[in-house]
Each structure stands twice: as C-alpha cells, then as structure tokens.
Amino acid sequence: MEYVLKTKDISKVYGNHKAVNRVCMHVEKGSIYGFIGKNGAGKTTFMRMVGGLASPTEGAMELFGSKDLEKQRIRIGSLIENPGAFANMTARENLEVLRIQFGITDRHMPEELLALVGLSETGRKKVRNFSMGMKQRLGIAISLFRNPDFLILDEPINGLDPEGIHEIRELLLKLNREKEITILISSHILGELSKIATHYGIIRNGSLIEEFEAAELGTRCRRCHKILVDNTELAVNILEEKLHIAEFDIPEQNTLRIFGHLDKTAETNRALITGGVNIKESYLTGQDLEGYFMELLGGEENDTFN
Secondary structure: OOEEEEEEEEEEEEOOEEEEEEEOOEEEOOOEEEEEOOOOOOHHHHHHHHHOOOOOOEEEEEEOOEOOHHHHHHHEEEEOOOOOOOOOOEHHHHHHHHHHHOOOOOOOHHHHHHHHOOOHHHOOOEHHHOOHHHHHHHHHHHHOOOOOOEEEEEOOOOOOOHHHHHHHHHHHHHHHHHOOOEEEEEOOOHHHHOOOOOEEEEEEOOEEEEEEEHHHHHHHOOOEEEEEEOOHHHHHHHHHHOOOOOOEEEEEOOEEEEOOOHHHHHHHHHHHHHOOOOEEEEEEEOOOHHHHHHHHHOOOOOOOOO
16 A cells, blocks of 8 residues: 555644644545544644644654655645735736746746636736635645645635535546545535545544545445444354344444344344343444534534534
C-alpha cells in the first residue's frame, strides 16, 4: 500500500489541553479521505500540522513515504480556515501575484486555474465582493498553484448554497480523477462528503477512533442485532457452534453485531446467557449515514460538526 500521508501517535498540546491525541492516520495515494469530527475535535489542528503551519508536540509523520517533511511539503496544496487572498484585488490579480512570487514563467497559469475552478468570468470584480462560494473556489485555485499531488481542504463547502456545493464537489472529483490528486477533506455536511469520499477517518476529542473505506459503510449502517457482552470469545463460540450464525462482526471490544436472525433476537440472547455470557445491552439498530456517524461521535443529531 502506498501512502501520501502516514502519522504515528501525532499529538498537539496547548497548555493543559491536548488538542490532538496520538493520531495514527493513513491516507492512501489517489484517495479522497473524509475527515469527520465535531467542532473542536482537532481536525483543523491536525491539518495545520500536516501542512507545516503548526508543529507536533510529539509523534512522527511521513509524507509520500519520506520523513523529510519540508522537502515533501512542496507537493502539498492547502485551504485551511480562510483563503489567503487580497480582498482589494481581482481573482486574476491574486493569482498573478502568486505567479511572480513563486517565479513561475508561464503567464497563462492564472487564466488556466481560474477556468479550472469556474472563475474565468469574474473580470474586474474585487475579491471583497465575491460570494462565499467564489471565495472558496479562489482558495482552491490558490492551493493548486504549485501543481500539488496532495490537497488538504478544511471545510471547503462550509456556508455554500446547494449550487456552490455541487460545483465544489464536481471540481474535487475532477481533480482526483483527472489530475490524480489525493485529497484530505474535512466537512460537517456528511451527505455531500459521502458522495466523494473513498475513505473515512473519525476524530473525537482529539483521538482518531475509526479509519475505514467507504465500501464498508453499507455494512456499518446495515440493520443488525447489537449486543454488548462481557466475554467476546465465548459469545462468538456460542454464535458459531450452537446457533450456527456466521454473519456477524466485532466492531469494537465486547461488542457484537449480528446481521441475520433478526427475528430471533430473544433466542440469541437466551443462548448466550445460558452459555455463561453476561449481556450488558441488546437491541436492534440500523442507521442512515448521519445517524451512524453521530453514534460514533457520541452526540445528538443537532450537534455541530464543523
């Protein structure tokens, strides 16, 4: 497996507050990695460390398989927090300043990037008069200026109307598929994120609690009989040997999810108890995407993600 980003026990401490706690993340080359967490969970702090805008308190990081982070960060483009644009300039003038600053001789690059992000027709309109969507597209254009292999985007669709969200989504898919750019993106709009993400990472209170591929979501959100037990090994033996149930998994310690025999939950519970397993909780569950993530994050559906 080839990784664009791999971290081991990355942490960031501010005073007595541990904003990021021993995060081990794996972003595969060519993926769109959806980074999900509530407000204050540590997403932005983690992204800032990857981009070199903050230093880890502890832990190790590799970019493109190398520990020479400064050299490899040349291959990263990022839009973290607000786009770094001059409000009294046009979109083209902003990109022209960058072209000169980076010593790029291709005078057509600003126009090409503006066309790519859908800002070719902004003309002499100043950035201060841009809509939120236009500002976000300009921010993405700025992040693409050095032709990056890895793009880090912190809430790029936050505050956009449905049309703006659709445009950004299509742009990111185009960058990923046609230019083969790996993308790490955070967003609290889970329905939209699910339309583009190939992988997910869930952060809660500074800790990365889950990493999985998008292909697993169907199973994870599937209706099941969820049982919390005191002895997983014994419970599994009973399921397999006495009840002949094979369609189950163990998502976390002491937790079983059974995907068949949903009309026989009482029989399953009785067999486990008779066999010496103590059942702490037993219930039928099955959620949509947002409900599943909310359960992982340990909050109510009206909680804030961004």
